[in-house]
Amino acid sequence: MIYLDNSATTPLHPKVKEKIIESLEYYGNPSSMHASGRRVRAYVEQSRREVADFFNCSPEEIIFTAGASEANNTVLKSATTCCAFCNESRGHIITTNIEHPSVMNTLKCLQQQHVDVTYVKVNKKGVVDPADVEAAIRPDTVMISVMYVNNEIGTIQPVDEIAAVAAKHHIAIHTDAVQAIGKLPVNLQKLPVDFLSLSGHKIYAPKGVGVLFKRMSAKKICPLITGGHQEKSMRAGTENTIGIIAIGEAFRQLRAEMDEGNKRIKMLRDKLEDGIKSDLDGVIINGDTQRRACNISNMSFKGIEGESILLRLDMHGIAVSTGSACSTGSLEPSYVITALDVDPSVAHSSIRFSLGRETTEEEIGKTIEAVTETVNFLRRMSPLT
């Protein structure tokens, strides 16, 4: 199989896999005082240091969660509540109109509890203007949440500039950085965000583990899951020790590999786009081709529908994803692509290719051929071409 859906999830890094197999033996509870518990505690804390080293932050600022959706929920729900008044949400949150569903739907839920939300619109390339964010600030604004890299089109948001705006107005800032980690250097000494969410399974660690970075100076958070004192009382429940050990290893590998790896991935991504565009007319690259993560290419193929393309590529053994309505089970195509102010048919025709560390040049060559064959086949039966 040619796997070009690394933004959906990644295969395990072989070193991470080794570490998981090894750690299956460590059953101790890190909260236990005895040797078995102390040993696992040491591994968990080692993992926390690996993550902190990657971000140039303090290990105390790293909270392990079950994933980025949990981290996003924790931050956003905390922003408008506090433990003493948990049933009473209030305030105003600013975000964009192309956030991940774990931000969008959490905010919709908060809106039903009387929190106001402003969804700042991105431009035609999918980039939000920091001036628009600043203009949306109100006296009761409690948080700004802007994703670092969009999951469908790979567009990079000016999170640094938006963080400066937030600091100027003394408003907390959160970034959902799931798709940025491992693709862009993120130095939290330089990037002044208060909160950052990420997920393990997008960086060659397993599903079910993620990280919430909470800057020491940031407002206390209200745990989503209450119970024991794990994760400094910010996330109760016995730690997912195997997942935590795995994500630490994934970060260790990222530090070693990402600079060189990303150069190679970008070269392959550009080769894919150049190859397809030279073979086919009517190809649109969605999003900002410059301000973009190195591994994502979102293309629309004029006159044909995305799910048909996806399933025919699947027949060729190539895995991609689409923003067409037929893939979502709803009647609406991707809200990210439609936010780019394009004709809705462009969203219905969109395919996301997302490359990873295992992608090879040979696979890209085969993909160009298969895409060309598929698009030509489907266009022959299209009334629009």
Added chain:
Amino acid sequence: MNGSGWNYSDKVKEHFFHPQNILESDEKEYDADGVGYVGSPACGDMMKVFIKVKDDRIDEMKWQTFGCASAIGSTSMLSVMVSRDGGMRLDEAWKITPEMIIDELGGLPANKIHCSVLGDKALREAIKDYYRKTGQEDRIPDDDKSRTICNCLDISEEDIRMEVLEGVKDFSSLQERTKIGTVCGQCVDDAKTLVNFYAGKYYSEEIYTGNNKKDTDHA
């Protein structure tokens, strides 16, 4: 991508990967006796059907689509259904329903039914076009036979059933799409009953396999 959308029957896959009766030649060159066209690329679905008629039977049905796998599979199936055994009589072809196509396909995932309703609609448009071109307008069946639910906006039970087949699952989305009940409001309760009935009928199970029951037993 919702993984449950992948539960296509072998028959759907067969027709999707090897679609039958696609019009690959130039439309003018083909010179159809009737052409029907429904949907729009903005909605993500668009279907064009071309028929040739001989002795009041469908001699050939060709088609083109901007559509997903189920739209391609079901229209390919439809084209086979109407042209086999010497071709279907026009009045019979007019009566083909999405359920009949779904039966032949061995079922469709419930969230894909709305993709399968375009082919038969476009076929009826093509037959209408043929009737008009040949001076047989009187053969175009009266579409108002189904009872009217919303008198203000002239929306029939059949219209509501078609909306549900196209993906509407509750009253609020029916209202969003049709504006039903927004004028005098008298039909709201009737419309709610109908939308719930048809949504229950078509979407209660993950795979809708079609059935032969009459649609009238809800009254």
